[in-house]
Amino acid sequence: MKKIVTINRHIMEQERTLSDKPSGDFSNLLTQMAFCAKLIGRYVNKAGLVDLLGKTGNVNVQGERVMKLDDLANQTILRAFDHPGYIAGMASEEEEDVVLIPPHRPRGKYILFFDPLDGSSNIDVNVSVGTIFSIYRKITSGPDAKMEDFLRRGVEQVAAGYVIYGSSTMMVYTTGAGVHGFTLDPEIGEFLLSHENITIPDSCAVLSCNETNYSNWSDTQRAFIDHIKFKREDRYAKTTGRYIGSLVSDFHRNMLYGGIFLYPEDARHPRGKLRLLYEANPMAMLAEQAGGAATDGRTRTLELQAKEIHQRTALVVGNRREVELYEKFYQGRHLT
Numbered sequence: 437m438k439k440i441v442t443i444n445r446h447i448m449e450q451e452r453t454l455s456d457k458p459s460g461d462f463s464n465l466l467t468q469m470a471f472c473a474k475l476i477g478r479y480v481n482k483a484g485l486v487d488l489l490g491k492t493g494n495v496n497v498q499g500e501r502v503m504k505l506d507d508l509a510n511q512t513i514l515r516a517f518d519h520p521g522y523i524a525g526m527a528s529e530e531e532e533d534v535v536l537i538p539p540h541r542p543r544g545k546y547i548l549f550f551d552p553l554d555g556s557s558n559i560d561v562n563v564s565v566g567t568i569f570s571i572y573r574k575i576t577s578g579p580d581a582k583m584e585d586f587l588r589r590g591v592e593q594v595a596a597g598y599v600i601y602g603s604s605t606m607m608v609y610t611t612g613a614g615v616h617g618f619t620l621d622p623e624i625g626e627f628l629l630s631h632e633n634i635t636i637p638d639s640c641a642v643l644s645c646n647e648t649n650y651s652n653w654s655d656t657q658r659a660f661i662d663h664i665k666f667k668r669e670d671r672y673a674k675t676t677g678r679y680i681g682s683l684v685s686d687f688h689r690n691m692l693y694g695g696i697f698l699y700p701e702d703a704r705h706p707r708g709k710l711r712l713l714y715e716a717n718p719m720a721m722l723a724e725q726a727g728g729a730a731t732d733g734r735t736r737t738l739e740l741q742a743k744e745i746h747q748r749t750a751l752v753v754g755n756r757r758e759v760e761l762y763e764k765f766y767q768g769r770h771l772t
């Protein structure tokens with residue numbers, strides 16, 4: 437019989453491989469994220485109903501104010517982490533400034549970044565969305581988190597992952613020892629190990645990008661896309677185009693099938709669209725842990741030094757061969 441592994445057990449076993457004397461905080465932090473995933477997943481599943489009930493003056497039948505789903509997801513994570521003492525501070529896509537744990541609350545040795553509901557423009561049409569998270573160890577001394585604790589390079593991440601609210605809810609995470617996926621069994625309310633040691637097939641089965649940006653790309657970016665579509669050497673290998681417009685869903689599919697996701701800089705997004713600290717870095721860590729790669733065209737994503745918490749970056753992520761090929765095109769090396 438196949439062994440059943442809950443996410444809590446898996447997280448604890450992973451922490452034991454990282455440290456001889458684990459404090460439990462790291463495990464608790466990830467377990468708390470899995471708990472948030474269940475709560476947010478419940479709201480996402482009811483999204484249409486909440487909207488319906490909230491139409492008159494944004495008050496539902498219980499007299500509660502109806503929040504936008506991304507605010508609700510944001511509040512869920514903020515509230516889940518502001519008191520248990522695992523972190524010293526957090527930064528969210530929905531918060532302009534960093535959120536520090538105040539001195540009257542217990543403070544821990546980790547820093548949490550998250551995008552509470554990525555791709556939320558897809559919510560109204562019932563398309564999959566996700567939560568992305570990234571964890572760093574605090575590096576400054578004393579209990580207060582300082583800006584230096586937030587402005588980091590992705591190589592310093594100690595864990596990263598995402599939750600996808602799709603036909604089922606899945607949480608996928610890495611602590612630097614492979615990438616593991618868990619599917620929520622709604623009947624028992626537990627995430628169970630369903631995808632152990634995910635590796636990205638090193639072939640470009642899927643090309644994912646918003647091709648309406650084609651005219652805004654540079655010649656070299658266009659040349660790369662044309663190459664994938666029309667001029668591949670292994671022209672009998674089948675590449676198909678798929679783009680949801682929800683990073684978590686696009687990344688998840690490409691990680692399982694093999695392929696490349698691109699949101700490079702363009703005339704409208706001169707620095708790229710996606711955010712380095714809570715979108716690109718976690719995906720880059722997952723991609724590398726699964727045997728893939730991530731770049732902005734010049735630099736490995738995980739080497740980029742953050743200078744502000746909402747910094748944007750170009751992101752090209754997926755199977756290693758095509759990411760490296762993109763770098764060659766971008767740097768004008770593909771002809772040499």
Ligand code: AHM
Pocket residue numbers: 529551553554555556557646681682683684699709
């Ligand atoms: P969001 O954080 O405001 O939801 O925006 C990020 C999303 C990503 O999920 C997705 O990859 C990208 O924006 C899609 O952008 P576009 O609509 O320009 O193709």
Ligand code: MG
Pocket residue numbers: 529551553554555715
């Ligand atoms: Mg986002």
